[in-house]
Amino acid sequence: MAAGRGAVLLRPPESSGRATFLELFFDLAFVVALTRVSQRFAGLSNDTGWALAEGFGRTLLLFLALWLIWSHTAWITSRYEPEQPIIQAVVVGTMFASLVMAVTLPRAMEERAVPFAAAYLMVMLVRPLVVAVALRGHPRRLVPFRLAAWAAATAPLWLAGALGPDRLRLPLWAAALGVDYLAWALGWPLPRVGASRIGRWRIAGTHLADRYQQMVLIALGESILVLGTVFSGTDYSAQRAAAFAVAFATSALIWRIYFHRAGLLLTEALDRAGMPGRLGATSERTHLLIVLSVLVTSVGYELVIDDPYGPPRPSWLLFVIGGPMLFLVARVRLEHEIFGRVSRSRMVGLVALLLFTPALARWAPMVGLSVVAAVLALVSLLDARRSRGRSMEVSASPLAGEGPGDRDSEA
Known part of the structure; x- marks a missing residue:
């Protein structure tokens, strides 16, 4: 009773x-x-x-x-x-x-x-x-x-x-x-x-995916807030206007890359899972990295808009380059969680940023942010090319194979 x-x-x-x-x-x-x-x-x-x-x-x-x-x-x-x-x-x-x-x-x-x-x-x-x-x-x-x-x-x-x-x-x-x-x-x-056994918890998988995606959007919204606040609070110049535009493009590309295929299919993957607890727990850690990467990247926007062609410093390299690199790492992880594969386009982006980093350490912040935007645009174009003419894939998560018979008494 x-x-x-x-x-x-x-x-x-x-x-x-x-x-x-x-x-x-x-x-x-x-x-x-x-x-x-x-x-x-x-x-x-x-x-x-x-x-x-x-x-x-x-x-x-x-x-x-x-x-x-x-x-x-x-x-x-x-x-x-x-x-x-x-x-x-x-x-x-x-x-x-x-x-x-x-x-x-x-x-x-x-x-x-x-x-x-x-x-x-x-x-x-x-x-x-x-x-x-x-x-x-x-x-x-x-x-x-x-x-x-x-x-x-x-x-x-x-x-x-x-x-x-x-x-x-x-x-x-x-x-x-x-x-x-x-x-x-x-x-x-x-x-x-x-x-x-968290992997066997009974949860509403669709709801959990919805909450993760909402938090990513909140983080992206915070990055847009940073853009508007910093640009409106500084003296206008063509250089700062250009930095503002490139920073906005970077946020838009992050949104596009996150929701392309795997981001959209997170809900389906959790909904299709017999026991979605394991996938939900793993995806929680992935979205922690994604939200953190967006926050770190937004700080890079602030530094670049404030002084686009100032002297290079370790801090701007950490935020301007480190944030997008962390995002791509997390997005590779999300791709594996949903499809059981490693994303080639995101690996290309990671390798490109790693190769550019030593040179960018000697250039102005605006150059670094422009390179980041170009690399993310390349990743997005590779995604679009791969999916052109193909129907939406079905999720095939390697973490969602547990069946209802695996439940325990306190799930």
Whole structure:
């Protein structure tokens, strides 16, 4: 009987695969968060050497903490019915905590560490307990209990990093976040209970794909916001106008390359999978890289538009060239997840950028951004040439072969 009462929270098979308006509202907090992440990255433009590496590492850690919150929420609304009041309350509470993390993020590694860590722990520790209690006697309650147990184990590291000396914050938080990600990858194993086999979870695959694609669009939207803000806030010149146009073309090409074939078929691949949990978990990591690459690239736009023909610096090479390279790596990975093959066009783009990088290190930022746009245009043209005259392929994911018989009791 208790399991029956808890079962009302589960997503029924006939539930819509589209994101609800509440989830789109929830994403607004991450619009703010991604903007703050970009601002922290942009603040590294004049750094070199160890200062650049440390600053990048600090900002990357904060982004990964935010991503973990967002991705866990996407999985919650893919496993549980988002129209249920308790799930809606969980999403709204997570949104508030995410907004706290977003507004404290610019100084989260400095004097605002305590509210950032407190908001993170509120989501990671309290939220799964609320879901577990709402599930009552249902077998799925063991999964959120696992999450809460692991969050409680890393909470002392988060609190020690927030309350302790500044020099210890980065290593303590890095260790805590590393454990949080490792626990997810392993299925949050506990003594006697074992691990939860994430690959066999029952999730709404269509919904999860929809959420990943929406986050990519949010990141691209943030890059467009950077374009408009930077260009409107600087003195007009023909050089800056040209940089603005090339940066916009780069974002448009990233959009085109992401959604070409594999990006469009992600929904179908997850929908066709007998048990989409394994593909969903792998795709989550791929989309983490894609969103990060778009953010890093958008910082490159800011640097180039601000000073198109300024002296070359290590920071602009990291953002202008490194971001698009990371995007192509992630897109190769997505192609393999959907079709089980390596994308030749994206490998051509990667090799081209690698070959150009030594020379671009000695040229002005505008030259580097122009080369990036040209390489991405080449990748897009190769994609178009390969698909010309062919019907849309059917996904053949090597990660989606599990059948319904593989389910476990707490899936």
